[in-house]
Amino acid sequence: MRAVWETLPSLAQDVVIAVALVVPILVIAALLMRGFRAHPLVAALLWRFRWANLMFVLLIAVSVGMGAGLIAQERGLRIGTARAADKFDLVIAAPGSEMTLMMAAVFLQPSDVPLIGGEIYNAIANHDRVEIAAPIAFGDSYGRSPVVGTTAGFATYLSEGAITGRLFETSLEAVVGASVPLSLGDVFTPAHGHGDGAESGAHAGFEITVVGRMDRTGSPWDKAILVPVESVWEVHGLANGHALEDGDRIGPPFDARFFPGTPAVIVRAKSLASTYALRSEFTRDKETMAFFPGTVLANLYRVMGDVRQAMSVMSVVTQVLVAASVLLGLFILSRLFQRQLAMLRAVGAPGRFVMAVVWLYGVSLLVAGTVLGLIFGLVTAGVLSGIVTQRTDILVQASLGWGELHLALAFLSVTSLLSLVPAIVVLRRGIVESLRA
Amino acid sequence: MTLGLQIDGLSVRTARGRVLLEVPELQLAPGTLLGIRGPSGAGKSTLLHALSGLLGIASGQVRWGETEILGLGPEARAQFRAAHMGMIFQDFLLFDELSPLANAALAGLFARPDRRRGITEAANDRLVRLGVPDGARTVATFSGGERQRVAVARALATDPAVLLADEPTASLDRGAADRLIDDLDRVTRAQSRTMVAVSHDLRLLDRMDRVLTIEDGRIARDEARAA
Ligand SMILES: Nc1ncnc2c1ncn2[C@@H]1O[C@H](COP(=O)(O)OP(=O)(O)OP(=O)(O)O)[C@@H](O)[C@H]1O
Ligand SMILES: [Mg+2]
Numbered sequence: 001m002r003a004v005w006e007t008l009p010s011l012a013q014d015v016v017i018a019v020a021l022v023v024p025i026l027v028i029a030a031l032l033m034r035g036f037r038a039h040p041l042v043a044a045l046l047w048r049f050r051w052a053n054l055m056f057v058l059l060i061a062v063s064v065g066m067g068a069g070l071i072a073q074e075r076g077l078r079i080g081t082a083r084a085a086d087k088f089d090l091v092i093a094a095p096g097s098e099m100t101l102m103m104a105a106v107f108l109q110p111s112d113v114p115l116i117g118g119e120i121y122n123a124i125a126n127h128d129r130v131e132i133a134a135p136i137a138f139g140d141s142y143g144r145s146p147v148v149g150t151t152a153g154f155a156t157y158l159s160e161g162a163i164t165g166r167l168f169e170t171s172l173e174a175v176v177g178a179s180v181p182l183s184l185g186d187v188f189t190p191a192h193g194h195g196d197g198a199e200s201g202a203h204a205g206f207e208i209t210v211v212g213r214m215d216r217t218g219s220p221w222d223k224a225i226l227v228p229v230e231s232v233w234e235v236h237g238l239a240n241g242h243a244l245e246d247g248d249r250i251g252p253p254f255d256a257r258f259f260p261g262t263p264a265v266i267v268r269a270k271s272l273a274s275t276y277a278l279r280s281e282f283t284r285d286k287e288t289m290a291f292f293p294g295t296v297l298a299n300l301y302r303v304m305g306d307v308r309q310a311m312s313v314m315s316v317v318t319q320v321l322v323a324a325s326v327l328l329g330l331f332i333l334s335r336l337f338q339r340q341l342a343m344l345r346a347v348g349a350p351g352r353f354v355m356a357v358v359w360l361y362g363v364s365l366l367v368a369g370t371v372l373g374l375i376f377g378l379v380t381a382g383v384l385s386g387i388v389t390q391r392t393d394i395l396v397q398a399s400l401g402w403g404e405l406h407l408a409l410a411f412l413s414v415t416s417l418l419s420l421v422p423a424i425v426v427l428r429r430g431i432v433e434s435l436r437a
Numbered sequence: 438m439t440l441g442l443q444i445d446g447l448s449v450r451t452a453r454g455r456v457l458l459e460v461p462e463l464q465l466a467p468g469t470l471l472g473i474r475g476p477s478g479a480g481k482s483t484l485l486h487a488l489s490g491l492l493g494i495a496s497g498q499v500r501w502g503e504t505e506i507l508g509l510g511p512e513a514r515a516q517f518r519a520a521h522m523g524m525i526f527q528d529f530l531l532f533d534e535l536s537p538l539a540n541a542a543l544a545g546l547f548a549r550p551d552r553r554r555g556i557t558e559a560a561n562d563r564l565v566r567l568g569v570p571d572g573a574r575t576v577a578t579f580s581g582g583e584r585q586r587v588a589v590a591r592a593l594a595t596d597p598a599v600l601l602a603d604e605p606t607a608s609l610d611r612g613a614a615d616r617l618i619d620d621l622d623r624v625t626r627a628q629s630r631t632m633v634a635v636s637h638d639l640r641l642l643d644r645m646d647r648v649l650t651i652e653d654g655r656i657a658r659d660e661a662r663a664a
Contacts, residue, residue: 037546037553044534343530344543346491347591348519350512353547431491435526 014402021409032356042360060369063322067315068377068404080396084219085293092290093264105264108220110194118259129274135262137232140190147190149232165212171231175212177222218395323415330422342434355423362419439467439629440598446497458654468629472645480654481635490514523592525602529584533577541590563590582613602634
């Protein structure tokens with residue numbers, strides 16, 4: 001059974017779960033309502049107690065929305081960060097925290113990390129399993145944008161060649177990310193450091209011209225200004241990686257004697273096997289560490305997954321509480337129309353019909369609340385994703401997935417079963433007592 | 438079709454044993470209009486409820502035609518009421534949100550699908566005959582008299598052999614009450630329906646064939662009225 005289940009494609013599994021969750025509702029509906037037309041009365045009762053009903057629907061919507069929004073948001077974040085790190089197969093850096101380095105090199109969060117020298121860089125760059133080995137250098141900024149030194153080859157790789165204008169050709173030229181507020185031809189002077197602490201006068205005299213603009217990548221690099229790595233070195237009064245007689249040439253190869261150091265080298269290997277080989281080769285105590293940002297992210301997702309699980313337990317608890325209050329509400333409301341229900345039985349309506357009215361009434365509120373909750377969750381996740389995208393430039397997209405749908409259907413399934421309780425209780429009240437009430 | 442009533446040893450007691458109603462014997466010929474009067478708390482409504490099988494605590498025998506209703510389970514009693522009885526209440530108990538026709542055709546919502554059409558047609562026909570203003574979207578704006586006529590149409594939509602009414606004119610002003618009394622008289626006699634109506638309204642009682650006076654849970658007087 002389990003073996004068969006696992007051979008199913010995941011879409012099929014999701015569909016099967018969804019159907020399994022809907023079936024109990026449909027079975028109850030079919031058993032209760034077969035041959036009856038309960039909906040005109042239900043519509044009348046829904047309208048009569050519209051404000052109380054609206055309150056219930058909103059209560060349900062908020063609880064379902066919170067659960068669904070949380071799942072949607074977590075998934076959006078996971079997919080968004082994975083996509084942003086997609087181009088970063090392997091990072092080689094001086095030994096330290098992989099997480100810090102990933103945040104710095106992949107997500108461009110400012111941090112101080114030790115440098116690796118020219119010999120090691122050349123060993124990586126000249127390795128025959130390596131296709132691209134881009135040094136990156138950071139520490140400067142312009143406005144909200146980090147200025148990142150690298151190679152033209154890496155800019156091409158990152159943007160998949162989608163650049164308006166051209167690549168930088170001298171150390172005073174830059175290619176900007178899609179959301180940098182600079183146009184082609186604009187000239188700027190980088191400031192030393194980031195944010196409010198940046199010293200804008202530190203690099204006075206260096207005027208860099210924007211010559212290219214990358215298409216949107218959905219990663220923090222959309223916010224970055226890419227300059228030749230030589231530019232960052234020169235701006236800081238360091239050697240520029242080339243012997244003097246090399247003139248103003250930029251880009252690889254670099255001369256180890258004039259290489260001031262780089263915090264990280266982004267590596268693209270010639271094959272998947274090479275990626276693994278390079279990682280073990282450059283994992284050297286005290287000298288270098290090599291890691292897959294994808295693996296670091298996967299670990300992060302595991303933690304996020306745990307958090308999500310904890311939160312979904314909480315959201316299940318809130319939903320159980322909401323379900324309980326819905327049940328209570330149904331009791332109270334069924335008291336309000338107790339005389340009308342007793343009249344139905346007095347004029348000869350079968351018990352099943354009265355149950356169908358009470359049940360359909362409850363389930364209408366539940367379905368309305370759940371649908372509204374999914375919309376509400378989607379909107380919340382959309383707003384949160386927008387904020388995350390704006391703050392980090394990691395493109396996070398909110399969408400409704402199977403997880404939320406399953407959650408919502410499970411909630412509906414359980415509560416529509418629970419809605420039978422008030423329906424049965426109503427039936428057990430004495431007709432005459434109810435008529436006199 | 439018309440049904441007569443035969444009561445034997447009917448007794449209604451509370452769980453504590455207090456006697457609410459004792460009717461050792463009562464016979465009602467098919468097509469009779471029976472009025473029930475008596476002081477408040479005497480047991481008039483209780484008798485009506487016992488006759489319609491709404492009371493779980495009634496013992497003895499209540500026979501409508503061939504059917505002994507107290508011997509039936511709750512669902513069979515409901516079925517019997519749906520098939521043979523029309524109910525009219527003091528405060529109408531309509532669905533304010535629904536149209537006059539939807540209210541009058543209420544029984545169609547739970548009747549067998551093949552009977553729905555007939556019920557709706559009958560409901561419509563009764564509404565017209567009773568002069569209920571047509572075209573109203575809901576009965577919410579109706580006067581008491583108009584509402585009670587919708588309720589009568591509802592009671593008659595299934596063409597019942599028996600009409601049971603508890604204080605049908607008590608919520609109406611004199612004019613509306615008189616009109617309703619005429620209506621009830623007409624719709625029952627025309628089809629030889631049996632009617633049992635609890636009322637304080639002397640004009641209503643005057644139209645009945647027979648009037649019982651209930652006092653303290655017992656039939657204190659049983660008088661025939663000249664038709
Ligand atoms: N379920 C019950 N348990 C105990 N006592 C009850 C119950 N139902 C009715 N009674 C009592 O039975 C008596 C008869 O009630 P009933 O409603 O039949 O009176 P009635 O003649 O219709 O009075 P009214 O004219 O005020 O409507 C009353 O004393 C009432 O309090
Ligand atoms: Mg009474």
